[in-house]
């Protein structure tokens with residue numbers, strides 16, 4: 001059972017009485033009912049790639065979905081693909097491509113993360129700017145409730161104003177409302193022409209200004225606008241020297257841009273070049289490379305998607321998943337830097353941000369040996385989190401943009417979320433799961449349910 005008991009980075013481990021791997025909704029429903037009827041908790045698990053320990057069990061029974069990975073319906077006229085929740089994101093990409101379409105969710109764990117897990121964490125990634133997060137990409141889910149009943153909302157209707165949306169409640173519920181066994185996914189046209197650029201900046205503000213101009217000029221053709229700082233880029237260069245960095249030297253701030261159109265005759269490069277030349281003349285951009293072919297474009301995104309692996313090899317990174325309005329990003333980073341320098345001088349700051357979404361992964365990277373010497377690592381992590389979360393909240397932001405709450409941030413939920421909202425969330429949890437047996441201790445602290 002070992003792979004099911006701990007998180008993939010080896011930071012938290014749990015225990016379970018058994019792991020059940022149903023192969024159908026009926027089996028999943030029978031499995032859940034047989035566990036909960038004995039008063040035992042159920043811990044739903046997908047690919048176990050989540051970053052907040054939400055899939056780590058504490059006693060009870062793990063229900064894993066990896067045997068449920070079929071396509072139920074491919075509906076090209078509606079642009080919908082209905083799949084079992086155990087399908088990985090990479091498998092869904094292949095199925096969408098077979099229809100000549102794409103499923104526009106892109107993140108580094110695509111080979112392992114499953115649709116049920118991606119829905120349950122409302123995952124984001126690099127496509128949120130254009131297509132939204134996972135909750136925007138579903139047209140319905142099928143959910144096994146704690147008592148074994150099955151809620152089927154797989155109609156896939158674009159318009160359906162018949163009260164509360166159950167599927168939208170399930171998105172981001174982190175397994176606390178039931179086990180997602182299937183979903184209707186919204187597909188998007190496949191892109192036929194693309195332009196990619198890597199831009200270097202000395203400061204964050206001009207990067208934000210150029211990102212704003214790109215969005216104003218290209219509208220929905222802007223597919224991704226990603227920001228990383230020099231430290232983060234240096235981790236990737238150090239650990240993956242084969243991945244080429246196209247600029248002459250590592251800039252202080254890098255912006256990676258992708259524009260894409262579903263039309264093959266859409267010419268994206270000349271207006272992009274014009275926009276960038278203007279910004280360079282004004283002194284906003286320090287250095288720039290536009291990908292000249294697909295191989296160069298792939299290199300840019302290979303570099304970007306290697307940050308998580310590079311971080312693991314660099315040290316122990318406490319990764320904050322904050323979001324603020326894009327207009328607040330520079331102020332947030334400056335204030336967080338001041339707090340970090342004062343309170344955590346042992347750590348180096350690195351930044352990976354989905355800039356246009358305002359989602360800043362502010363990372364404090366501790367050298368392995370310094371981290372190893374901390375007697376209470378969980379307390380240290382919490383110190384960092386609370387310090388930087390306070391800065392995000394002061395800038396009107398959120399302490400969890402896309403990774404969710406899991407077991408990691410339940411105390412922060414209690415500390416930082418509006419009590420009225422927290423009360424309503426407890427009520428929703430009670431309506432779905434009155435005995436509190438679905439993923440207890442995740443999302444809402446157990447004491448919150450008193």
Ligand SMILES: Cc1cc2nc3c(=O)[nH]c(=O)nc-3n(C[C@H](O)[C@H](O)[C@H](O)COP(=O)(O)OP(=O)(O)OC[C@H]3O[C@@H](n4cnc5c(N)ncnc54)[C@H](O)[C@@H]3O)c2cc1C
Pocket residue numbers: 043044045046047048049050051053054055065085106107108109112113114115116117118119120121122123124125126174175176178179180181308309402403406439442
């Ligand atoms: C290299 C890497 C890069 C990543 N990049 C991003 C990124 O850019 N953006 C982003 O948002 N996230 C990112 N993530 C984290 C992302 O949240 C997870 O990859 C994914 O969303 C979780 O899917 P999973 O199947 O692994 O779920 P798990 O980790 O197994 O579970 C996550 C949560 O969902 C619940 N759950 C899982 N399956 C089900 C189900 N069928 N029914 C009910 N509940 C369920 C679990 O109980 C748990 O609470 C990254 C992770 C890695 C390892």
